[in-house]
Amino acid sequence: MIRPEDVRELLKRQPFVPFRIHVSNGQSFDVNHPELALITRATIVVSKPIPGAVEPIGEGIHLLSVLHINNIEMLPVAATAVSKSSQ
Secondary structure, eight states: OOHHHHHHHHOOOOSOOEEEEEEETTTOOOOESSSGGOOOOOOOEEEEOOTTTTSOOOOEEEEEEEGGEEEEEEOOHHHHHHHHHHO
């Protein structure tokens, strides 16, 4: 069972690693930046980043019940992010 604390730990990870939340109805939601997700005791709010935005600005929101999270999948870090961090 996924707990809100588990998601909070992923959001605080340094460096941040994007992840995908899979829910019981078969949908999945990507968390690409820690500022685009909010956690409460029973709900996780996820927003999709606006393409090309310099700052993490979300576009729309999805309310996910913590009880319906099946698993969380870590996503590969983009090659550009890796090369920027090594400079």
